[in-house]
Amino acid sequence: MSSSYERIFDIPIGPQHPALKEPAMLKLKVDGEHVVGVDLDVSYNHRGIEKAAEYRTYIQNLYLIERICGICNVAQTLTYCLAVESLHGKEIPARARFLRIVAEEISRINSHLLWLGVAAHEIGFDTFFMHIWLDREITLGLMEALSGNRITSSYNVIGGVRRDVTEDLLSRIRKGLDDLEPRVKRYREIAINDRSILKRTQGVGILSPADAAATSAVGPTLRASGIKSDVRADDPYSSHDQVPFNVITSDGCDAHARIIVRLDEILESIQICRHCISKLPAGPILQRLPRRAPQGEAMSRVEAPRGELFHYICSDGSDKPYRCKVSTPTLANLPALVRMLTSKGRYVVNIADVPVILASIDPCFSCAARVERTGGV
Template sequence: MSEVIPIGPFHPALKEAAHFELEVEGEKVVGGDFKFGYMHRGIEDLATKKSYHSNIFLAERVCGICNTVHSTCYTQTVEALMNLDPPQRAKYIRTIVFETERLASHLLWFGVGMHELGYDTAYMYLWREREHVMEIMERLCGKRVNLGINTLGGVRRDISPEIIDFINGKLDIVDKVIEKTGKIINEDRILKSRVKNIGILPKDEAKKLCVVGPTARGSGIDIDVRRDEPYAAYSKMDFQVPLEESGDILSRVLVRFKELIESTKIIRQSIKDLPRGPISLEELPFPNKGEAFGRVEGHRGELVYYIKSNGTNRPERVKIRTPSVVNNSSLLYMMLGEKLADVPIIIASIDPCFSCTDRVTIVENKSNSRKTVLLSQLKRRRNN
């Protein structure tokens, strides 16, 4: 006999609000449903009420850990509307900041994953060592989060020789952190037993669900916007796109681990080949009337921005498709047939970004019993 186990919207295993209703038989997940907010906080509508410049800061606040990802995608899309080509030095600086933020995101994700597995020693170690990456971002941009480095036609801050020396020194430390992380992944048998052959997403199913980023590459789908449609300075970078075929949690772990190595390589190449010249354009034309579409390879996968201009200083329409919108759809498939105890690490394995979900608690006066329901369920109850 099966029963329904609610997880969320607020739950220790979830770092943001999401609602899962899992049908289980004993410890085995046999079905379920979920509800997400799809990142809707009125940001797209608010963007139509602000200028193109002001929206750079709004885009950064779509996601705290991916703030440069969003501002880069937004500025590149607006630059396409303006027919702008930023200076080469600005493109290289964008690449450096972009990959530094990827390092910070992946190390944070590794720490969260270790915590979900109960491996808090590794969790504390990874988050402590992640501070070296945060110090790089602070030296580059003057801030640790919401970096504010991008502007239309370039970047706001230049990189001095002293900053380059600082980055190189910190990257040497990060290399050792990555090496130790690799040993934890490859040599800890208990850790491997919790992630190998768990939460499998086969390649064919991954294609049907249109997953992106490390989730797709962990299932053998060879896609990466940085290589397939280069932006910033990626066309001049020599890097590999990590790929794993098994589709389980371990595959997604290995993809992100290998991306740590590639990110340090890209940062070093960008610093070594950093061209001279200005970091931004002095004059900006007025946006042309029309439409533009931009995409970048975020830490969780492909991020898409669509902007429609009516010829004024404010966009007529801004549409944002975050990677989690498509990746989240794969979670239920990964959970089917797995143990309920593995659900938290399965959810964490795609590094989801949830928005808030409506919920209330109903107290039955007669029985004094409580149950959690969605707002839609409450409306049906009221109508009945």
């Protein structure tokens, strides 16, 4: 601005801020209450996991990779195991593939319920948040019974899964899903009808289908813009071709559509779990593989709860990977986030809408901190 009355101001949100749960820096350019530009920096929590993976054996890496993200730990280990298995060129037993789907879908339900609670909290609707998290306990209980731990499950291992299921456990999972389904349907009803949710989310954070495709958004963020894309359907990695399911999309393109897409995905995940349990094939659950992986490169991708997760492993024939590269869904969704924050909906984005828009992509910044920023913009 040329005059002494500067109209556009910089407002920093983060890296430590009450409205942000994770270290990220949003430098907002505001004109009054309206956001007109945004500069994003997420490299505050770089943990060097990819480098650390080069010094550990394939077996030890399983637990390091699992800790990239607590909530998507099943998806992380699944992607890693798929990459290592494709290095060996071995198929894993059918029963293990189905059990992997069960674990993956339970963790997806868990992640989406957690996100829904956080979204309700960001909207300012804390009663909703507490009710959702009370029902999330059901999935945590199922995860504990299935794998032996509530969050860090260590369920997928190289060559299969770790634990078999008993008939007793299967009926327990069935009962848990039966308890959960009416609750999720009720939350969907509330999310569609409640005025405070509608006022805070409808028309906020618009991401048009063209923008979503141009910024390579992934996961529920992309599907809420009406684009039908899901790794489970496009590139079935673990017997997903034998499981009938719908790819959920919505044409809303706003934060409200992202809530509805995730709630519908929970209902779809419940159906997938039920199908896998009823059609569970008999047989072994583990294909033992040698400790040393053959020389070569492998890539794998998985539909994690937040979107497409990608792993690349390069092996030099030893028992440690030569290079391990991870690309998480949050990193892919960040350009879309910038478009949303500068979007023009029914009205331009207000500062008060920023936490809701940020939460609507389900960010996980310490997963996304894969690169260090070295000055400049």
